[in-house]
Amino acid sequence: EAQVTQNPRYLITVTGKKLTVTCSQNMNHEYMSWYRQDPGLGLRQIYYSMNVEVTDKGDVPEGYKVSRKEKRNFPLILESPSPNQTSLYFCASSLWGPSGTDTQYFGPGTRLTVL
Amino acid sequence: AQKVTQAQTEISVVEKEDVTLDCVYETRDTTYYLFWYKQPPSGELVFLIRRNSFDEQNEISGRYSWNFQKSTSSFNFTITASQVVDSAVYFCALSVGGYSTLTFGKGTMLLVSP
Numbered sequence: 001e002a003q004v005t006q007n008p009r010y011l012i013t014v015t016g017k018k019l020t021v022t023c024s025q026n027m028n029h030e031y032m033s034w035y036r037q038d039p040g041l042g043l044r045q046i047y048y049s050m051n052v053e054v055t056d057k058g059d060v061p062e063g064y065k066v067s068r069k070e071k072r073n074f075p076l077i078l079e080s081p082s083p084n085q086t087s088l089y090f091c092a093s094s095l096w097g098p099s100g101t102d103t104q105y106f107g108p109g110t111r112l113t114v115l
Numbered sequence: 116a117q118k119v120t121q122a123q124t125e126i127s128v129v130e131k132e133d134v135t136l137d138c139v140y141e142t143r144d145t146t147y148y149l150f151w152y153k154q155p156p157s158g159e160l161v162f163l164i165r166r167n168s169f170d171e172q173n174e175i176s177g178r179y180s181w182n183f184q185k186s187t188s189s190f191n192f193t194i195t196a197s198q199v200v201d202s203a204v205y206f207c208a209l210s211v212g213g214y215s216t217l218t219f220g221k222g223t224m225l226l227v228s229p
Contacts, residue, residue: 043160043206043208045216045217059218104150104217105162108158109159109160
């Protein structure tokens, strides 16, 4: 089954404790992206990757890191999480990117709480 | 810069009513793509439709229809004969040709009561 998986689905952590949210897709997609969703703000793009070893900032990259060492994986890293990073995070992938004619598939979301 | 405005924060209707969700976009590019996504209470994001800037044909899919008007920079979404299962948050999004970012509106929460 074609899908985007994220782990963990739920995470409660404390300020400053490094964490990684994994994202994996099995569709051989070139493009992957991370978004955060906050009440009243909709979804905002954090980082995206056009292909392996190529990443770029979205609208709200501060406090986050990503890497794309393999096509299927695109982990989101919070080196020193802060309470303002408490949010619902979505990973997404598509064949070429949202400017193409393909569909962007979203993962199930990761709800992160930083105390 | 791109912008998507969904002015309706929340809409409540009774089952079987028709409802239109508004989406207004801003971009200076002539090539762009518009999307609608549905987020039911379970939280996942479900792709509904994609439309490019060169195709102003309206689309109908079952009870769903979309009205794309470049003259007013709008891409509105209508649900005919709404059902309780339509209750969700609906997002409109914009991507500009040549770039890889997707700009979302803040979403409209639709509540359909029986």
